[in-house]
Every structure is written in structure tokens, then in C-alpha cells.
Amino acid sequence: xxxxxxxxxxxxxxxxxxxxxxxxxxxxxxxxxxxxxxxxxxxxxxxxxxxxxxxxxxxxxxxxxxxxxxxxxxxxxxxxxxxxxxxxxxxxxxxxxxxxxxxxxxxxxxxxxxxxxxxxxxxxxxxxxxxxxxxxxxxxxxxxxxxxxxxxxxxxxxxxxxxxxxxxxxxxxxxxxxxxxxxxxxxxxxxxxxxxxxxxxxxxxxxxxxxxxxxxxxxxxxxxxxxxxxxxxxxxxxxxxxxxxxxxxxxxxxxxxxxxxxxxxxxxxxxxxxxxxxxxxxxxxxxxxxxxxxxxxxxxxxxxxxxxxxxxxxxxxxxxxxxxxxxxxxxxxxxxxxxxxxxxxxxxxxxxxxxxxxxxxxxxxxxxxxxxxxxxxxxxxxxxxxxxxxxxxxxxxxxxxxxxxxxxxxxxxxxxxxxxxxxxxxxxxxxxxxxxx
Numbered sequence: 001x002x003x004x005x006x007x008x009x010x011x012x013x014x015x016x017x018x019x020x021x022x023x024x025x026x027x028x029x030x031x032x033x034x035x036x037x038x039x040x041x042x043x044x045x046x047x048x049x050x051x052x053x054x055x056x057x058x059x060x061x062x063x064x065x066x067x068x069x070x071x072x073x074x075x076x077x078x079x080x081x082x083x084x085x086x087x088x089x090x091x092x093x094x095x096x097x098x099x100x101x102x103x104x105x106x107x108x109x110x111x112x113x114x115x116x117x118x119x120x121x122x123x124x125x126x127x128x129x130x131x132x133x134x135x136x137x138x139x140x141x142x143x144x145x146x147x148x149x150x151x152x153x154x155x156x157x158x159x160x161x162x163x164x165x166x167x168x169x170x171x172x173x174x175x176x177x178x179x180x181x182x183x184x185x186x187x188x189x190x191x192x193x194x195x196x197x198x199x200x201x202x203x204x205x206x207x208x209x210x211x212x213x214x215x216x217x218x219x220x221x222x223x224x225x226x227x228x229x230x231x232x233x234x235x236x237x238x239x240x241x242x243x244x245x246x247x248x249x250x251x252x253x254x255x256x257x258x259x260x261x262x263x264x265x266x267x268x269x270x271x272x273x274x275x276x277x278x279x280x281x282x283x284x285x286x287x288x289x290x291x292x293x294x295x296x297x298x299x300x301x302x303x304x305x306x307x308x309x310x311x312x313x314x315x316x317x318x319x320x321x322x323x324x325x326x327x328x329x330x331x332x333x334x335x336x337x338x339x340x341x342x343x344x345x346x347x348x349x350x351x352x353x354x355x356x357x358x359x360x361x362x363x364x365x366x367x368x369x370x371x372x373x374x375x376x377x378x379x380x381x382x383x384x385x386x387x388x389x390x391x392x393x394x395x396x397x398x399x400x401x402x403x404x405x406x407x408x409x410x411x412x413x414x415x416x417x418x419x420x421x422x423x424x425x426x427x428x429x430x431x432x433x434x435x436x437x
Contacts, residue, residue: 006129006130006134014130014142020085020118025145027092029242030157032242032263033157034161035049035245037165038052042101046388047382047386055379057108057111058378060113061115065366065369068117069121069367070213070362072366073362077122077362078190079184080121084114084116084121086178086181089178091110092111093174093175094110095108095170096167097167120361120369124365127361128193128194133287135350136282136293137276139349140279140282141276144272144275149268157260159260161256162257194357217363221420226352227367229415229418232375232414234372236308237376238377242380243400243403247400247401250401267338268338270335270339271338271339274300274338274339274340275342275343277339279346279347294347294418294425296347297344297418298415300340300341300343301340303340304341312404317329319331344414352364
């Protein structure tokens with residue numbers, strides 16, 4: 001391990017990357033509290049809202065994600081992020097200026113274009129800021145930012161939408177990205193690639209075509225299982241995240257503002273705590289026994305799935321009345337679900353950074369993000385909307401409750417894939433990236 005120092009500059013850059021990621025996700029999450037007003041204004045159904053909150057974004061993101069990851073491997077990552085933040089700010093504010101449903105859909109696609117380099121470039125930078133034994137917690141700080149941002153996107157966002165309209169909310173979200181772009185362009189320096197890699201751990205491989213790089217990564221069994229497992233669990237997680245506010249409105253009789261507040265503070269806040277705890281736990285346990293890097297995500301999925309089923313089936317009862325805010329008893333299960341549902345992220349992402357060399361981490365994380373985006377953002381909200389519309393004749397307002405139950409089933413597949421990944425990791429030396437034709 002090189003004798004390099006992790007100082008305040010590393011922590012400061014991590015904080016900046018987390019703030020950018022959080023702002024990106026506020027732009028995604030706030031759609032959850034816009035569903036009802038956008039439906040009324042444009043006269044569309046749940047399927048259309050599932051499209052605009054998911055597939056319209058995910059399709060473009062998936063198309064550009066891999067080239068964006070390749071750019072992160074070839075050019076200054078901080079400069080790439082600076083340009084991405086500038087374009088993201090413009091595209092997000094354009095959402096607030098849309099005068100039709102299809103203009104809003106096009107603006108969301110533009111957001112996806114600008115957001116495509118964020119995760120791959122950021123994760124590549126974090127791998128060069130922190131050594132492996134401290135990396136899970138650093139990754140959890142980065143990935144916890146969106147969960148904490150749910151407090152803003154759902155609670156404060158619901159207030160803004162209710163009092164100033166959904167258009168104003170989009171414009172307000174886009175403004176911080178202008179500052180982030182300026183700091184990245186003129187203040188921050190790109191860290192040296194492979195700073196913490198041991199000499200000889202990763203064999204040098206010549207750069208290949210984009211398809212060749214993707215095939216080489218896909219040929220790693222443990223990596224393949226990890227990204228498919230992540231995709232299946234995000235399918236459920238994004239569906240829950242996008243429709244949870246509407247579920248509380250429809251099935252528990254809450255106002256939009258109260259539902260957004262509870263979903264944001266309890267769902268997002270507790271998920272942030274769970275993400276940080278799992279990263280800390282992984283850094284403590286994995287050096288003692290590497291199996292914990294996969295076992296922690298498996299334990300999290302099992303606990304989260306059990307809590308989710310209880311949350312969705314819990315009757316409409318009030319646990320406590322906080323002033324004018326009624327807190328349903330089901331929110332206890334929502335808190336447990338939120339805490340455990342994110343346990344997979346930091347250990348899995350850390351393992352991905354160890355499975356591939358520094359020169360391919362941007363592409364590797366891009367492929368991971370593409371799969372999660374297609375299945376999570378793309379399929380999750382849309383599938384939940386389709387099922388809700390299909391079940392409405394039989395269950396009425398309760399159709400969303402059973403729709404969300406059905407989209408939680410793929411988590412079982414994620415657990416099976418993680419068990420397979422554990423077997424592959426046990427048999428494979430980290431960094432053994434195979435050659436591709």
C-alpha cells in the first residue's frame with residue numbers, strides 16, 4: 001500500500017461529490033411529490049407518470065452511461081463533472097418551464113444526458129481518494145447523500161410544490177449545480193489514478209473498444225452477479241421511493257405535505273443512517289473476514305424485504321399525533337425497511353472497485369449504474385404504475401398498495417445473485433480481469 005496521506009482535501013472533495021449526487025437525486029425524488037399536481041395539470045394517468053419519472057430518464061441514461069464512463073477513464077474527471085453540472089442545471093430548470101407533458105418528458109431526457117457521468121466519475125475519484133480498508137465508509141458517505149436529500153426532496157419539496165407550484169421547485173433545484181460547476185472547474189484538482197493500488201495487483205491491459213471493455217468486465221463472474229443483484233433490488237427500491245408519498249396519501253389518508261414530510265424524514269433520513277452504518281460495519285468486519293463484504297448486503301435484503309411486506313400490508317391506524325401531523329403505525333416498518341434496504345450499496349461498490357483496475361473503474365461503475373438505472377429508474381416506477389392501473393378495477397385506491405408488493409418480489413433474485421457472487425469471490429483473486437477478444 002503506498003504511503004499516501006488522506007487529508008482534508010480528500011474529505012472536502014468527497015463532500016463536494018456527495019453534494020452533487022444529493023442535488024441530482026433531489027431532482028429525481030421531488031417528482032414523487034409532483035405526481036398528483038402534474039397529473040391534474042396535464043390530465044395523465046399513473047402509467048404516464050411512471051414513464052416520465054422512470055423510462056424517459058433511464059432510456060437516455062442507459063444509452064449514454066457507458067460512453068460517459070469511458071470518458072471518465074480517459075479525461076479529467078473533475079472537468080467532466082464541471083461540464084455535467086452546468087448542463088444539469090440548465091436541463092433541470094427547463095423542466096420547470098415545460099408547458100406540456102411531452103415537453104416535460106424531453107426535459108427529463110436532457111437531465112439524463114447531463115447526469116450520465118456523475119456516478120461513474122465520482123466513484124472513480126473516491127477509489128483514488130481512500131484506501132480499500134477505508135473506502136466502504138467513504139462510499140457510504142457518497143451514496144447516503146441521496147437518501148438524506150430525500151428529506152429535502154420529499155418534505156421541503158412537498159411544501160414548495162404545495163405553496164409555489166412544481167415549476168418553481170424545479171428551478172430552485174437547478175441553481176446549486178451552477179455553483180458546483182464553478183468549483184469543479186476552477187478550484188478542484190483530479191487525484192492521481194490508482195493511488196492506492198498495490199503494484200502488480202492489476203495486470204496492465206491495453207484499451208479496447210467500448211464494446212470490448214464492456215465484454216471484458218461482464219466476463220468477471222463476481223462483477224456480473226453484483227451488478228445484476230444491484231439492478232434487481234433497485235427495481236423495487238425506486239418504485240417504493242417514487243410512489244411512497246402517493247401510497248401514504250391514498251392508503252393512509254394523509255395530505256400531500258404530510259405524506260412528503262413522513263416519506264422524506266423517516267424514509268430518507270433513516271436510509272441515510274443505514275447507509276453510513278453499513279459502510280462503517282463493512283470497513284470494520286471485512287478486514288477480519290472478506291465474506292462480510294457480500295454477507296452484509298444479503299442480511300440487509302432479507303431484513304428489508306420482511307419489513308417492506310409488513311409496511312405495505314399494515315392497516316390504516318395512527319401511531320401518534322404530532323400537532324397536526326398524524327403518524328401512521330406503518331411508519332415504524334417503513335423506518336426498518338429504509339434502514340436495511342441500503343446495506344448492499346457501500347460494500348458492493350467497494351468490491352467492484354477492487355475487482356477492476358483503476359483505468360477501468362469509470363467504465364465498470366458506468367455499467368453498474370446503467371443496469372441499476374434501467375431496472376430501477378426505468379422499470380421500477382413504470383411497472384408500479386402499470387400494475388396500479390391494472391389492479392384499480394379490483395382494488396380501487398388500494399391498487400397501489402398491492403402493486404408495490406408485487407414489485408418487491410425481485411429482491412429475492414438479488415439475494416440469490418449475491419450468494420453466487422460470494423462463491424465467485426471466494427474462488428477468484430481480486431483484480432483478475434480477463435482478457436477479451
